[in-house]
Amino acid sequence: MIYFDNAATTWPKPDIVYYTADTVAKRHGGNAGRGGNAMAVAAAEEIYNCRCALASFFGAQPENIIFTLNTTYAINMAIKSSVRQGSHILISDIEHNSVLRPIIELTKRGVITYDIFDSSGDADNVMESIRRHIRSNTRMIVCTHMSNIVPVTLPIAKIGSFCRDRGICFIVDAAQSAGFLDINVEEMKIDALCIPGHKGLYGMQGCGALVLGDNAGEYFKRTFIEGGSGSDSSLPHMPEYTPDRYEAGTMPAHTIAALRAGVEWINTRxxxxxxxxxxxxxxxxxxxxxxxxxxxxxxxxxxxxxxxxxxxxxxxxxxxxxxxxxxxxxxxxxxxxxxxxxxxxxxxxxxxxxxxxxxxxxxxxxxxxxxxxxxxxxxxxxxxx
Amino acid sequence: MRCIITFRSMTTALAGSRILSESSFPNRVKDIPPELTGRGCAYGLEVMCHQAEQAISILERNKIKYGKLIKV
The missing domain is CATH 3.90.1150.10 (Aspartate Aminotransferase, domain 1)
Structure with a gap:
């Protein structure tokens, strides 16, 4: 079989990725953050190692790596944890449904209004289109880094600076660019970077991540999902600190470990x-x-x-x-x-x-x-x- | 005698463990009794008590937030 559908999911994976998933599932199969037994701690260490690898890869802090099911989940989490009633949001005209559908849904519910900027032309054209659509109540720009159908890359660093100067939350869908283009959340002034594990980072399906920038606390107040975090468990609400605040329920340690193996493989190659x-x-x-x-x-x-x-x-x-x-x-x-x-x-x-x-x-x-x-x-x- | 340095989350405990290990301080991640934190489940690093103060200064130098130091 010849496989040319790597934008959907990369295949095959490097051998070390399969080996890591298999080994961790067999040997470190405890529930991370659920108790102090050797298996639970070993699983937690696997997850922590991946946080460190992703943090280093994307210029973030390990505690600001929030594991999710996939990019779509991360995008939904980023938008819905930070959106405010009456906000105006800008998206580009080449967005995937993972951005478009949450925005349409929030519009239908009467929470937000939105506009679409033009991704055509060079970076100056794109910035001009963004400026044209900005309103006094624009609180968020959500856009893809790289289109999933055409060779278009948006000027993320320029949009990031524009947003930071105006106190606008900047969320980036990096489903196609993570592992292909260089990304640094601090340098590019990204507040939330949404990444898949199973595409350009060569991990397995079943985990992605929300990578929060240092400034993200300004915007991300609300939780997206609540439940057991393995910490502060006598409190009736989620912990205030990351990553625990946004990670409820059991994390797939072997899939996350495989993602770490994928990132390390990319670093080596x-x-x-x-x-x-x-x-x-x-x-x-x-x-x-x-x-x-x-x-x-x-x-x-x-x-x-x-x-x-x-x-x-x-x-x-x-x-x-x-x-x-x-x-x-x-x-x-x-x-x-x-x-x-x-x-x-x-x-x-x-x-x-x-x-x-x-x-x-x-x-x-x-x-x-x-x-x-x-x-x-x-x-x-x-x-x- | 053993001492435990408490942390609010497993992630922070592991960050602390990594830093201490890099500084050649033997330590072990473990869960701690919920009543110690007053907030439920939490984690700690078990270290030798005679090294605890030095361990804490390493954590502070590396900006790792810890809770309390408990003798067990």
């Missing part, structure tokens, strides 16, 4: 080397697809500036889901449709049928790229007849 490898594979794919008149590539010009790991295309005359089915029959996994990002597809003109997404990972090879593009050519030729 080098994030810039990973970025370069994935970009190079995509560049190769684009070069080959460009030659085919029956293949329509989207955002073709944006590929020129050099940092991306996705390619979006359609074949004339064949619905995208049919293309992915045909590729699947040839042993190649890609993803077709709207990629949970209908707003972004509307922006690029591929709504409602969507498009086919190729997303590269660190284990994809040039040979796989050749095989993929040859198969796409065969399908395109078939459609042209």
């Amino acid at each position: 080098g994030i810039s080397d990973i970025r370069q490898h994935e970009t190079s594979i995509c560049t190769d794919i684009i070069k080959r697809l460009k030659k085919n008149p029956n293949v329509k590539l989207y955002y073709e010009d944006s590929y020129d500036d050099g940092t991306y790991n996705i390619v979006l295309f359609n074949i004339k005359g064949i619905p995208p889901t049919e293309v992915s089915t045909l590729l699947n029959e040839r042993g190649i996994c890609v993803r077709a449709g709207l990629h949970c990002a209908p707003m972004a597809h509307k922006k690029i003109g591929t709504y409602p049928e969507g498009a086919v997404r190729i997303s590269c990972g660190v284990f994809n090879t040039e040979r796989e790229a050749i095989r993929l593009t040859n198969e796409i050519k065969r399908i395109a030729d078939m459609s042209a007849k």
Whole structure:
């Protein structure tokens, strides 16, 4: 099987990730933070090691790493723990449903109003669009770092500075960028960074994290979920301090340990080397697809500036889901449709049928790229007849 | 004699344990009786009492928040 659906979840994982999950589940399978027995403490140490690894990777403090189920959970937690009645929120026009749906829901409930800024053009264009939409009651900007369908990266550090100067809470969806682009929450003035464990960080499915910046206490007051934290248990409310305040219930120690292994593997391999490898594979794919008149590539010009790991295309005359089915029959996994990002597809003109997404990972090879593009050519030729 | 330095959470206790171990202070994470904190479940680091004051100064230097020092 050739796997080009790494934006959905990376596969395969480095061997050390599988080994760590297995070993920790077998040997350190106690319940972290629930008592002082050797197994519970060993599990807690595994989790603490991952907090330290993520804190170092993203420029945060270990106690400000809040483990969640996934990025979507982290985004919901960040927005709903800090939102205030009557707030105005800004989001970009390429958001995934993980941002769009909580915002729509809060709007329906009458809690917030929101506007959408334009992600087109360079950083100055984006900032100009943000400035145009700011109101006196704008309390939050929530946006993706990197689109999950097109090679668009938002100027996070500039938006962060803009927000910090105005006392606006800044929440970043790093579902696609964590492990691919350099991120430092302090330097970029991010209040809440929402990350997946199972994508670019090469951990397993089942855990993500909310990485809080040092300034986050200004905004994050409310809890999102309540229950046992293993601390202050005689109190009827969640503890006041992080991470306990936001982590209720048992944490998946083996999955979290596997995430630590993934982060350490990235540190050893080098994030810039990973970025370069994935970009190079995509560049190769684009070069080959460009030659085919029956293949329509989207955002073709944006590929020129050099940092991306996705390619979006359609074949004339064949619905995208049919293309992915045909590729699947040839042993190649890609993803077709709207990629949970209908707003972004509307922006690029591929709504409602969507498009086919190729997303590269660190284990994809040039040979796989050749095989993929040859198969796409065969399908395109078939459609042209 | 053994002493326990209390912490409000497992995360802080582990942060303290890491710092003390790096400074070659033997220590052990353990849960402590809920009545000691007045807030329910909490955790502590067991250290030798003759090293406790020095251990606390290391924690303070590293800005690790602890609760009380208890002799057991």
